[in-house]
Amino acid sequence: MPGRGLTPRSVAIVDDDPAIRLALTRLVGSLGYAPTPFENGGHLLAALGTIEPGCIITDLQMPGLSGLDLLHQLRLRRPRLRVILVTAYPSDVNRRRALASGAFAYLAKPFDAEEFERCLAGVFDTP
Numbered sequence: 001m002p003g004r005g006l007t008p009r010s011v012a013i014v015d016d017d018p019a020i021r022l023a024l025t026r027l028v029g030s031l032g033y034a035p036t037p038f039e040n041g042g043h044l045l046a047a048l049g050t051i052e053p054g055c056i057i058t059d060l061q062m063p064g065l066s067g068l069d070l071l072h073q074l075r076l077r078r079p080r081l082r083v084i085l086v087t088a089y090p091s092d093v094n095r096r097r098a099l100a101s102g103a104f105a106y107l108a109k110p111f112d113a114e115e116f117e118r119c120l121a122g123v124f125d126t127p
Helices: 018-030 041-047 067-077 092-100 113-125
Strands: 010-014 034-038 055-059 082-087 105-108
Touching: 010 018, 010 041, 018 034, 018 055, 018 113, 034 041, 041 055, 041 067, 055 067, 055 113, 067 082, 067 092, 082 113, 092 105, 105 113
Parallel strands: 010 034, 010 055, 055 082, 082 105
Antiparallel strands: none
16 A cells, blocks of 8 residues: 555554554544555655655554654654554653654553544644
């Protein structure tokens, strides 16, 4: 899927776990957004020249480029791009780091579907 242009309501999803990536892709699609999944941050960064996601949802803990590392790279390349970090291992330290680094939101898995929907809507409703 990478390589095609995306709409402003598009959402890039980065998660190394195929089941979580698929679940997030389905959830995002069911909410009326255009999801594009990536198995790691490197693949997303390589595709940024050809796609324009309106938002990125990324797992915090991944092999290689972590979610925080990806967030830092995105801040350098696309500082206005909104990023939602999700994690199965939440901590106050990582929450503070993520938000201080410019994350739009930090959600703990499993998150409430309504909370996730409000968060994602906030990405596209906030100028």
